[in-house]
Amino acid sequence: MNGEPGLRERKKRRTHAAISEAAIALFLEHGYTRVPVTRVAEAAEVSKRTLFAYFPTKEDLVVHRFADHEEEPARVVRDRPADSTPLAALRTHFLAGLRERDPITGLNDRVEVRALYQMILDNPPLVARLEHFRAGAERALAQALCDTADTTALTARLAAVQLVGVQWALAHDNAQRLAYGEPADERYAGAVRDAEHAFALLANGLGVLPARG
Amino acid sequence: MNGEPGLRERKKRRTHAAISEAAIALFLEHGYTRVPVTRVAEAAEVSKRTLFAYFPTKEDLVVHRFADHEEEPARVVRDRPADSTPLAALRTHFLAGLRERDPITGLNDRVEVRALYQMILDNPPLVARLEHFRAGAERALAQALCDTADTTALTARLAAVQLVGVQWALAHDNAQRLAYGEPADERYAGAVRDAEHAFALLANGLGVLPARG
């Protein structure tokens, strides 16, 4: 609310960043499971108790970077132009994310980001923790749909589940390919194609699934 | 494979059941978080080590009853009649589940089941563990769709995410209402209406969402 953060606040942010960076550096070097939080605390020159004051769990040391995006789909839907449907707005936003290599789309291959993808995908507890954000994103999006799209609460919830789930799946797929070594620029065209296909499926429904192959 | 389980096998099943029952009884009485696994082991007259030989984690003591249903959507899709689409088969199956008050639909209000719903909904770790099954169900269903519906792998995955997610949301909603005290018979009509609405949404797509409320 005010422009001056104050010494306390600044110090806090520095500590937060220091812990996070120490953690990720150590995890990337020695492996997530093999580095105990006490070692992270030592490296960040902070007590274990303090570490847990900044990050509620060990997993959060890694995945907190994705926490900000929990509200993103909801915001996109709220801020959409008046003549745009929620689906169209999310589609445009996701495609823009791909173009900009937004890490949330799974299409960023900067070494740190790619290593982070890999670490997360390799560690079930980290994936599980991310699922938690997914649930939060669903809830927020459902609320946004309710508020701006004149639907029942149920419809909003169901739509949110589908929308978030599909974007999640797309991102997961991209991240996995990049973790395997595929360069982002090379994957880009395919990622766009897949995303367009996915949003078309969302728009038109699963009625297209045939009776038998 | 053989009709005679043998003493060893029978004993194992009894131990399994004994641990599970002791655990759930204690959890329901004193609260999930307040009962350490050691106490469960004592109550079941088994060592802690043995307990963990039967159940990989504390959460599984509670949620293992839902584990069997991981393959269910996949099975339904595989076993569907030749002239039936995957969506129709799942719809029929879910509605049948509601009719039979299958606990997996969230519409069973036998006291033990309802208390179980409540305990799970109240404990984030338990919900998280269930999410894990959801992921498994998605993967299995995607495979089944791939094998029997002549779709691309991507389409199958996206469809699976939507289908499982929506059923999950419906079940969650029902369970929550029942946990709040609504009787299953009273909820039934609404649950059917909601399910039909949800499957219609899946069939027709989210194109119906309006630009602005």
Add this chain to the structure above:
DNA sequence: GGCGAACTCTGCACCTGGTATACATACGCA
């Protein structure tokens, strides 16, 4: 500049979930 209040960090002890090791027991089968 200085003071009290509020906030923050720390060290320590502790609890709980989960695992490794090494040893005992009981079953299945010949």
Add this chain to the structure above:
DNA sequence: TGCGTATGTATACCAGGTGCAGAGTTCGCC
């Protein structure tokens, strides 16, 4: 009856996470 193996046990241990009481900082105000 007796042997090999699957199953269970006791013990000690590790790591994540919390409660507590006190020391050290920062803030707002005089």
